[in-house]
Amino acid sequence: IAGFQIPQSFEHLDGISVAEWVNQGFPQGLYDLYFLPFAKSSLNSPDILSAGELLQFFHFYFFGNPEGLAFSGTKDDMGTGLVQPIVTAIQQQENQIITEATVNQINYDQGKINSLNFQQGNSQNAVPFWVEKNQLLSNNEVEYYGAGDRVFIAATNSQEAMSLTCTHQGCTVSKQDDGTFLCPCHGALYNEKGEVLEGPAKRNLPHYKIEQKNNNSVQLIALNPVTLEKTTTMEADYYVIATDVPGVKQLWGLIKGNNNDQIYQKITQQINQLAVADPFAVARFWFDRDFAWEHSDFSSLSGYKLTDSITLYHHIQQQFIDWAKRTGGSVVELHAYCYKETEFPTQEALLTTFEQELLEIVPELVDANCLHRELVNQKNFSGYPPNSYQQRPETRTEIDNLFLAGDWVKMPFPCGLMERAVSSGLLAANEILNQEGLQRRTILTVTPEGLLKI
Ligand SMILES: Cc1cc2nc3c(=O)[nH]c(=O)nc-3n(C[C@H](O)[C@H](O)[C@H](O)COP(=O)(O)OP(=O)(O)OC[C@H]3O[C@@H](n4cnc5c(N)ncnc54)[C@H](O)[C@@H]3O)c2cc1C
Missing domain, CATH: 3.90.660.10 (Polyamine Oxidase; Chain A, domain 2)
Structure with missing residues (x-):
């Protein structure tokens, strides 16, 4: 923990899970009191978390970082305290931020992203998306797709699905014996068709058409899309994908164009291998x-x-x-x-x-x-399972004008979670500055080696 070298430490420890690692004679009390809560705060359960990733977190937060355990909180909510000041700063430079936009196509041609198309509006738009089958909830009569607060229900062999996300505050409604759907959080009640019977919800549950189906997932598209605007095409010099893991998978699946090249195949393989945690x-x-x-x-x-x-x-x-x-x-x-x-x-x-x-x-x-x-x-948090380090995509891709940022990218120095997301964003910005012939910004990291070097 005192020293964490990339990639050597991953070579030693990425092959086993935290649960397997502590089984090799680790003191139980120390594990229960310190390692387990800390391992879980990586949002990955010890049975599927790489021991290499855990030790990277430990090095970053405890031994390599004098401020690692000093929690800072915002005085206001995150939106007011963190996001809005950044939005204001960007807008003051006369730059534009487009919110509530859904990308529906990324146009690629032999190693370069040329443009992307997007629609503005709410989630009820005409852009198809894939959702995994929820084996645990599904039975012979009904199939469930998705997890957490994004679940869809479909009668077996039906071509239509219904969202179970309560239109009041986003909890997942559950099917009652009489066929109605009840929200466990605030008591909204919907009939079998998803029409509101009792508030506080005001809008009915939206319906989706099943476009495609395979063993493990379905592709859904809104049945009655609300499209506020036609598709807009944006051409940019550089593109940074900074979504969560399901987001980068969704966006990568929207790539169209001349993509029979090896670069595209390699990145596709890397993105497909990214895991989602419990x-x-x-x-x-x-x-x-x-x-x-x-x-x-x-x-x-x-x-x-x-x-x-x-x-x-x-x-x-x-x-x-x-x-x-x-x-x-x-x-x-x-x-x-x-x-x-x-x-x-x-x-x-x-x-x-x-x-x-x-x-x-x-x-x-x-x-x-x-x-x-x-x-x-x-259920969308980045997974760090054993043996995932090697295949992780890095910030810089082999597509010259495409960069990746987020807490799931492979980093050249030890960092985790929020710091990994921010540092990978800074690396992406530096790559762009470099390509433009401008000076890159210094990025501070923890020291990889040694307790006494803190
Ligand atoms: C309960 C909880 C507590 C945490 N506590 C801590 C902590 O104390 N310290 C710490 O360091 N970290 C903590 N984390 C982890 C930290 O929040 C994440 O590591 C960090 O937010 C990751 O940032 P990101 O930018 O990579 O991804 P995110 O913050 O997940 O942002 C990705 C964004 O992409 C958007 N998106 C997804 N799909 C698409 C699409 N198709 N098109 C456009 N946008 C899309 C999402 O809506 C989301 O806004 C915590 C996480 C949770 C859930």
């Missing part, structure tokens, strides 16, 4: 009372079936501090970084367990009234 869940609760708390306002936890950390938002972010002052209430968030779908197949199961565990963690809340709750539950 799903994560984040639940936030608003209570009508406060409670005493002696620990850090963000604390990792160990030993619970689901909960991996707790955050007291009414202590750290201004809007919640103000709300708590006004009402005497509290706002608490629980994270589960990588739970197993076999243990928690539905969002009811997630919410029930989160609520039970919260009362164990904060017994003072037993008599409190829960005023509101929100759940974010996605």
Whole structure:
């Protein structure tokens, strides 16, 4: 951990999972108390996380980085605190940001991206997308596709699917014995066709046409697309794909043109091999009372079936501090970084367990009234399984005007998660500066070697 050399450390340790590695005589107490919570905060479960990746995280956060464990939080929400200032800075330079755009084609010709086409509008647009079958939920009569808060249902052999994402706040509605669909978060009820029977939802569940089907997935397209604008074509000097793993797979699948070359085949293979981790869940609760708390306002936890950390938002972010002052209430968030779908197949199961565990963690809340709750539950986080290091794409691709950024790209120095995403973005920017003959920006990294070099 004190030294992490790329690629040598990966050559030693990328071949085994964390679970296999600790089975080789690692002290159990040390594992339970420190390694397990930390391994899970990589959002990858120890049975499918490469030991090489874990030690890279450890080196980056503990031994190579004097600030690694000093958590900084934004005083406002991330949108206000981080995203909006960047948006303003970009716009002040008279640059344009296009939001809510869905790319529907990337035009490629023998080693170069020439342009891309996109549509603006909401997710109900006419761009097809693939979703994997959810084997756990499917049965003889109905098939489920997707996971977390992006699930679709289709009767077996039907050519149509329906989204199960509640149109109120995005939880996944579940099928009841009488055929209706109930939202576990706020109680919205829909009939068999997805029409709202009871609020708070106001819009019906959208329907999709099944365009193509194979053993493991379906390609869906909105049945009644709402298209605000015609397709726009954008030509750029450089293209940086900075999505999550499902996003880069979706975009790469939209490449059209003369693509029989080896460069295209190689990148396709690298992107296809990128893995997605087990799903994560984040639940936030608003209570009508406060409670005493002696620990850090963000604390990792160990030993619970689901909960991996707790955050007291009414202590750290201004809007919640103000709300708590006004009402005497509290706002608490629980994270589960990588739970197993076999243990928690539905969002009811997630919410029930989160609520039970919260009362164990904060017994003072037993008599409190829960005023509101929100759940974010996605299966799109980057997977770092054993033997994935070698094949990972790097920021620079063999296509001269295409770069990749995100926490899933192969990096030349140790880093993880948010820092890996940011550093890979900076590397992409540097590549572009370099091609333009401009000076590259210095990127700071942790030192790869040695405790005493900190
Ligand atoms: C609960 C939780 C807690 C975390 N805590 C920490 C922490 O304490 N420290 C830390 O360092 N990291 C933490 N992380 C990890 C960190 O959030 C990620 O590593 C980081 O956000 C990755 O950044 P990214 O830019 O690679 O991807 P993302 O932040 O996932 O951004 C990718 C974007 O691409 C968009 N997209 C997807 N498909 C398309 C498409 N087809 N077209 C256009 N856009 C698309 C997505 O909507 C998304 O906005 C945490 C993650 C979670 C879930």
